[in-house]
Amino acid sequence: MRRFWLEVRYLFTIQILEERGWLAGTIFFTTVFPLLLVFGLGLIGSGQTKEGLTYIITGSTISSLTFVGITMVGQSLGWMKDRGDFLYYASLPISKSSLIVAVMASKLVLQLPGIIAALVGGTLMYDLHFKPNPVVIIILPLTALALSGLGAAIGLLSPSYQLVNIFSQVAGITVMFAAPVMIPWESLPRVLQWFGWLLPPSYAADALRRAVLGINDTRLMMDLLVLTTCALVSIIGVTRGLRWRLR
Amino acid sequence: MRLTTTTSYSSIIDSERSALAIDVRNLTKKYKNGKVANDHLSLQVDRGTIFGLLGPNGAGKTTLVLQILGLLAPTSGSIYVEGIDVISNPEKVKPLAGYMPQTRIAMRNLEVDRALYITGRLRGQSHEQARKQSEGLLEMLDLTEHRKQFLDRLSGGLLRVAAMGMALMGDPHLVVLDEPTNELDPVRRRMVWDVILGLQDYYKHPVTCLLVTHNVLEAERIVERVAIIDKGKVAAIGTPGELKSQLGDEVRLEVVIKPDVLTEEIALKVEETLHDFGRVIPFRQGQYAVFVPRVGVGSATDKILGALDVLVDDFRLSPPSLEDVYIHVTGSKIELEDEQ
Numbered sequence: 224m225r226r227f228w229l230e231v232r233y234l235f236t237i238q239i240l241e242e243r244g245w246l247a248g249t250i251f252f253t254t255v256f257p258l259l260l261v262f263g264l265g266l267i268g269s270g271q272t273k274e275g276l277t278y279i280i281t282g283s284t285i286s287s288l289t290f291v292g293i294t295m296v297g298q299s300l301g302w303m304k305d306r307g308d309f310l311y312y313a314s315l316p317i318s319k320s321s322l323i324v325a326v327m328a329s330k331l332v333l334q335l336p337g338i339i340a341a342l343v344g345g346t347l348m349y350d351l352h353f354k355p356n357p358v359v360i361i362i363l364p365l366t367a368l369a370l371s372g373l374g375a376a377i378g379l380l381s382p383s384y385q386l387v388n389i390f391s392q393v394a395g396i397t398v399m400f401a402a403p404v405m406i407p408w409e410s411l412p413r414v415l416q417w418f419g420w421l422l423p424p425s426y427a428a429d430a431l432r433r434a435v436l437g438i439n440d441t442r443l444m445m446d447l448l449v450l451t452t453c454a455l456v457s458i459i460g461v462t463r464g465l466r467w468r469l470r
Numbered sequence: 471m472r473l474t475t476t477t478s479y480s481s482i483i484d485s486e487r488s489a490l491a492i493d494v495r496n497l498t499k500k501y502k503n504g505k506v507a508n509d510h511l512s513l514q515v516d517r518g519t520i521f522g523l524l525g526p527n528g529a530g531k532t533t534l535v536l537q538i539l540g541l542l543a544p545t546s547g548s549i550y551v552e553g554i555d556v557i558s559n560p561e562k563v564k565p566l567a568g569y570m571p572q573t574r575i576a577m578r579n580l581e582v583d584r585a586l587y588i589t590g591r592l593r594g595q596s597h598e599q600a601r602k603q604s605e606g607l608l609e610m611l612d613l614t615e616h617r618k619q620f621l622d623r624l625s626g627g628l629l630r631v632a633a634m635g636m637a638l639m640g641d642p643h644l645v646v647l648d649e650p651t652n653e654l655d656p657v658r659r660r661m662v663w664d665v666i667l668g669l670q671d672y673y674k675h676p677v678t679c680l681l682v683t684h685n686v687l688e689a690e691r692i693v694e695r696v697a698i699i700d701k702g703k704v705a706a707i708g709t710p711g712e713l714k715s716q717l718g719d720e721v722r723l724e725v726v727i728k729p730d731v732l733t734e735e736i737a738l739k740v741e742e743t744l745h746d747f748g749r750v751i752p753f754r755q756g757q758y759a760v761f762v763p764r765v766g767v768g769s770a771t772d773k774i775l776g777a778l779d780v781l782v783d784d785f786r787l788s789p790p791s792l793e794d795v796y797i798h799v800t801g802s803k804i805e806l807e808d809e810q
Contacts, residue, residue, distance in 0.1 A: 226594075233591050241579045303576070311576035311636075313541050315592050316564040 230317045234325030238299075242333065253334050257283045257341035264405070265349055273351065274407070280345035281431040282405035284338050285424050288331075288363060289404075292370025293377070293395040295330040296323065300378030301387030319375075320462045327371040331364060338363065342435070354437030358447070362434060365450040366427035370398065372457030404428045423453040490550070491517040491644060491678035492538060497547035499533050499702075507533035508544070509702035515695070517552075517643075518676030520666060522693035524686055524796055530702040531682050532572060535646055538680070539567055552643055565594065568642035572649045572682070575633045578622040582613055582632050585621055586639055593640030600639070607635045610672075612661060626653035634662065638672075645669060648682040659685075663692050690792040700800040713795045720748070720761040722794060723771060726784040727756040736781060743777050751797055756783075759794065 242249060264279045300323075303309040312322055346353050373394060381387040399405075401415050402425040408416060419425045430446035433439075492515035499508040507530040515521045523531050536542035538549055540560025549556040551563045577585045583604055590600030608614045611631050616624060621632055634650050647666070651659045669677040683689045690710050697707040706713055727740055732755070740758065744750045747770050748762040762770045767787065775782060 230592060233588050237577055237580065237588060240584070241577070243579060307571065307574035308576035308578075310541070310569075310571045310573065314539060314564060314567070314569040314571075315589075316561070316594060317592055 227318060227321050230321035231325045231328070234312075234317070234322055235328050238326055238329035239332065242329070246333075249333050250336050253287070253337040254340045255337075257287050257337040258344050260286070261341050261345040262348065265345070276345070276349045276351060277432055277436065278405055278407060278428075280341060280349075280351070281428055281435060283341045283345070284363075284431060285366065285404045285428045286399050287334050287338050287341070288366040288427065289370055289395050289399045289424055291330045291334050292327065292367040293374040293398065294391045295334075296327050296371045296374030297377035297381075297387055297391030297394075299326045299330065300375055301381060301384050301391070304379065305384035305387075318462065320458045323371055323375045323458065323461050324368070327367050327374075328364070331367050335363075353435040356434040356437055356439055356443075358439075358443070359431065359434045361447065362427060362430050362450070365447070365454050366423065369423040369427070369450050369453035369457055372460045373398075375461045398422050398424055402428065423450060426450050426453075489517070489553075491515045491519070491552060491676075492521075492680070493548075493550040494534070494538065495548045497534070497537065497549060498545045499530070499537060499542070500545045506702050508537070508547075510547070511699070511702065511704055513697050513704055513707060515678055515680065517678055518670060519694045520679045520681060520692055522689050522696040523680060523682045523699060524684075524689075524696060524792070525699035525705075526800055529699045529800075531699050532648060534699065535569075535648060535680065535682060539563060539569055539646060563644075565640075566642060567644040567646060568593075568637040568640060570630075570633050570637035570645075570647045570650060572652070575621065575629065575636065579620055581618050581620060582624070582635075583608060583617040585632065586635050589636045590639040595640060603639060604635075607638055610665060611635050612658070627655060627658055630654060631658060631662065634665070638665075641673060642677065643675070644678045644680065646680045646682075649684065650681070651683065651685050651688065659688065663688060667692055686793040686796055687791060696792065698796055698799050705799045706795065710792050713792060713799075714790050717761065717790045717794060717798060719764045720790060721764050721767045722788050722790050723747075723760045723762055723767070723774065724786045724788070725758045725760065725774065725778070725782060727758075727778075727781050728783040729756060731781055732756045740778060740781065744774065747774055751794075753797075761790065761794070 260283045261280055264283075265276055300309070303312065342353075342355075342359075345351070374391060377390045377394060378387055381390055402419045402422040403411055403416075404424050408419065408425075411419060426446040426449040430443055430450065433443045433446070492513070494514070495512045497508050497511045498506065500506050509530075511530070511534065523534070525531050533542065537544050538551060538556065540556045540563045544557065552566055554562050554566075556563050577588070580588070586604035586607055587600050590603055591597070595603065608617050611634065613628070613631060613635065616628055616632075621629060624632060630650060630653055634647065637645060637647065650662050650666070654662060665672075666679055666681065669679055681689060681693060693710065695707070695709055696713060698705045698713070706716065725740070725744065727736065737756070741750060741752065744758055744760045748760050751759045751761075753759055760774070771785070771787065775785065
């Protein structure tokens with residue numbers, strides 16, 4: 224385990240240092256987009272009620288985390304494979320899971336200002352009185368981790384980087400909009416209501432809503448349990464299911 | 471230097487094959503598109519030797535290397551590295567092998583010294599081991615003045631040297647270098663060959679070096695054994711001396727025609743003349759190698775020079791080189807980089 228965290232530490236360092244040149248631009252865009260989403264969606268439809276605004280603010284956070292877990296992890300690994308960097312990582316005596324966790328964590332750190340801006344900015348913008356539970360800190364990485372297995376599979380198994388882009392975006396959008404992330408569960412079509420139960424963002428969104436509203440109940444614990452299971456399945460799936468093969 | 475991995479290998483090492491560094495048998499790699507990159511290829515590499523892999527582009531050298539390193543699954547056949555079955559245990563080979571790929575290297579936005587240090591840490595070294603070795607390698611590879619430069623800002627040649635440094639970090643028992651001297655100036659090229667020659671002393675244990683190169687003339691001076699790969703198969707294998715003896719008792723006579731007199735007509739006439747004395751290989755415009763029997767080489771040289779007379783700019787006699795064997799075996803002209 225010590226070795227695993229050491230690998231994560233250095234692989235995370237590489238990912239962050241690689242981003243140095245365009246760090247300011249990345250943080251600017253990852254911050255502005257969730258804020259605009261909260262502001263824009265808050266003006267229409269269900270955004271007018273407190274419940275609707277809670278869905279929008281927490282939904283925007285979960286959509287950022289879905290983007291991190293699936294799209295960013297998928298594209299990072301696909302890009303590494305496409306330009307040949309992956310050969311370096313594949314030739315090292317490191318575990319696949321440490322690379323995936325490091326890539327996910329580095330993308331999460333870059334997305335974090337946007338996530339905080341959406342949560343804090345949305346709360347202030349609409350004068351909502353959230354009582355955040357510290358469990359929020361656990362929900363963020365768990366959600367991204369639960370989805371990163373899918374992102375890694377897309378990044379490593381797609382035959383070309385163009386396909387990684389397409390698949391990761393389609394998967395990200397599908398997983399997000401088929402789950403009750405922005406829209407309450409009751410308002411979704413019946414098919415999606417059932418399908419939503421299979422998707423980690425449903426549990427993540429529910430957990431985050433409860434956490435920001437200060438609700439500490441069994442449902443929150445169940446949500447966390449499901450997310451933890453999904454995160455473990457995701458990492459074990461990547462470790463066992465994907466081989467360090469180049470072609 | 472100490473092997474940093476804590477993995478126990480005793481249960482997975484095949485004792486019969488562990489005497490060899492690399493034991494590849496009947497290896498075939500067929501891609502999904504139907505292309506056969508390696509075709510029932512077999513080769514054995516003794517531990518602690520410098521082994522050259524030569525062959526034209528697309529011959530299947532890199533595919534072979536990737537399979538030896540456990541990075542590519544073969545279609546059939548067996549691969550053992552230091553007695554470890556690579557196909558069943560690809561992850562077990564990685565702590566033992568340092569690899570310098572021919573293509574792009576990772577960590578392009580990191581400084582040279584940091585890239586070396588992190589590679590050491592990821593290869594299982596402690597902070598002190600990685601720090602000490604990266605400092606030593608910066609000096610050994612003459613990278614000290616470039617240590618704070620980003621890899622991306624280095625010239626092509628320096629980037630190759632830095633990539634070699636990354637491959638040497640840790641305590642490898644097998645070092646695989648794919649075209650290590652590409653884009654290097656003559657001074658750095660010599661330094662790279664010296665480093666390869668000194669690997670055993672550097673690590674203080676037998677280190678096998680698998681060298682993939684086009685730079686045949688220079689590699690010839692350091693490789694102990696060579697395999698020439700052509701169309702996915704081993705076309706020839708042996709020591710440079712054994713391979714050169716395949717050319718028989720011949721001497722290479724190189725004839726250079728004056729550039730200002732060279733026309734298509736003259737070139738044809740020169741080739742016709744040379745053909746009377748032996749096998750002719752035109753290797754550059756206006757430059758020909760004629761393989762003449764050792765007995766009577768003096769009179770053959772006199773006759774050739776007499777026949778071509780004023781057309782000849784320069785000539786030299788030498789024993790056949792590994793490059794000649796390469797051309798003889800593959801029937802193609804090697805993509806010479808800058809071996810002259």
